[in-house]
Amino acid sequence: MNDFLQQLAAAIGPQYILTAQNDTAPFTLDWRRRYQGAPLAVALPGNTAEVAAIVRLCRAHKIAIVPQGGNTSTCGAATPDASGRQLIVALRRLKTIRRVDTDNNALTVDAGVTLWEAQQAAEAAGRLFPLALASQGTCQIGGNLSTNAGGVAVLRYGTMRELTLGLEVVLPDGRVLDQLSGLRKDTTGLDLKQLFIGAEGQLGLITAATLKLFPLPSAHATAMVGVGDIETAIDWLNRLRHRFGDRLTAFEVIDANCQQVLLRHHPALMPFSAPWLMLIELSDGGDAAELNDALVEWLATQDMLDGVMAQNETERRKLWTLREEISESQRKDGPSIKHDIAVPTSALPQLVRDCAADLERAFPGVRIVAFGHAGDGNLHYNVSFTRPGNVDLFDDEPAVNAIVYDHVYRLGGTLAAEHGVGQLKKDWLVRYKDPLALELMRSIKHALDPDGLMNPGKWL
Incomplete structure (x- = not known):
């Protein structure tokens, strides 16, 4: 191992190889504090050539690689195991904004650029990069790509799959796949970038991306509205779409229990309470007052x-701050069994109604905190108080997950809408995913990474 570490130090500089426990500790614990690893070392490459050199050395020495961006994974996808034989490759030094092409509405950035930095680079050029997440100051573009991140604007702009024009990827053998084209139309074979988006670093290391930009909206109209049930909320969604088309940018829902959590930790932010709150936003070019008046007129009916x-x-930022503070407020409120699920929007009312009833039968007094991106069917569905005082909560996790996921898949949904699978859900994926789909994915993994060195221990 000393020989390997010496070669790494020679390749990227000894100051960028961390081995002391105090230095590696920030990289070894996942965001939810569920997974703690013990890496061989942490490597901090500064460019694509150095990433490729690291990968070639790891292949030669049969050292597994755990790619890491901002370490905001909620499923343990960026956390090493406890063997002391896995190398974390953290991409935080890959920080270059390579190109802003306003004529092509495209932005090319290194994988270590944070989402906020990408947003700012777009805005400085009079454009919008629309991915928006609560962790945007910390999460990195490479991690957003690896989990196919979604966020609050998927309703209008789509996930990272839809927002990506090209990628640069270091393959498991150390070769660099340069597919950073800004083309929107190209029928010359398979769209290889899609193999790596959502793969959670198991097929290669994304080092750069070319992303879609959009006109920067000059007008927003934002409202928070309370209704009596989720059925009414989905009816509102459909009627808002009919009235405003793609000007409807975001449609978030927050249930009553979630509102109580927010009230405990951010009382000044809560404007009112209702069984369900809807956070609605329209965006467009043109005059802000005109768009605002259009929404006010519609709401009046x-x-x-x-x-x-x-x-x-x-006031707009205050409403969005309320939405963005939910996850941190939940963390302060205590542990919960978290689900990042999605079903067709038409099935959300049935999921909310039937799943809650089954959970209450199994765990009388259970608390469900539900919120999320109802506009695209993605609900963050968090379960706690399965027993008095939340004693042994995670002992009940398998039974809770089985109830929730059975309902989700019965309705044509997924157990991982935007946070990935990682370590947390890998066994559940085997239970619910089409076996043929898993077989095909494993075949691709074996073809690209026959030694199994790219992020082992995750869902592939």
Whole structure:
């Protein structure tokens, strides 16, 4: 191992190879604090050539690689095992904004650029990169790609799959696949970039990406509205789509238990309460007052329990801050069994109704905290208080997951909508995923990574 580490140090500089426990500790614990690893070392390459050199050395010495971006994974996808034989390759030094092409509406960045930095680079050029996540100041573009991140604007702009024009990837043998084209149409064979988006670093190391940009909206209209049930919320979604088309950018829902969690930790942010809150946003070019008036006029014709319109940018940001603080508030509130699930939007009411009933039968007094991106059918569905005082909560996790996932798949849904699978859900994926689909994915994995060195111990 000393010989391997010496070769790594020679390849990228000894100051960028971390081996002391105090230095590696920030890289070894996942965001939810469920997985703790013990790596051989942490490598901090500074460019694509150095990443390729690391991968070639790892292949020669049969050392497994765990790619890591901002270490915001919620499923343990970026955490090594405890063997002390896996190398974390953290890409935080790959920070270059390579090109902003406003004529082609494209942005090319290194994988270590944070989502916020990509957004700012686009905005400085008068454009919008629309991916928006609560962790955007920390999460990195490479990690967003590896999990096919979604966020609050998928309803209008799509996930990272739809937002990506090209990739640069270091393959498991150390070769560099350069597919950073900004083309929107290319029928010359398979779209290889899609192999690596959502693969959680198991097929190669993404080092750069060319991303789609959009016109920067000059107008927003944002409202928070309370309704009596999820059925009414989905009816609102459909009627808003019919009235405003693709100007409907975001449609978030927050249930009553989630509101109580927010009230405990951010009382000043809560405008009111209702069985379900909807956070609605329209965006467009043109005059902001005109768009705002259009939403006000439409809302005046609807039945609601309560509602508030953002009158300026400060009030708009306050409403979005409330939404973005949910995850951190939940963490402060105590442990919960978390689910990042999605079903067709038409099936959300049935999922919410039937799943809650089965959980209550199995665990009387259970608390369900539900919120998320109802516009694309993605619900963050979190379960706690399965027993009095939350004693042994995670002992109940298998039974809770089985109930939730059975309902999700019965309705044509998925157990991983935007956070990935990682270590957390790998066994459940085997239970629910089409066996032929898994066989094909494993065949691709074996073809690209026959030694199994890329992020082992995850779902492939």
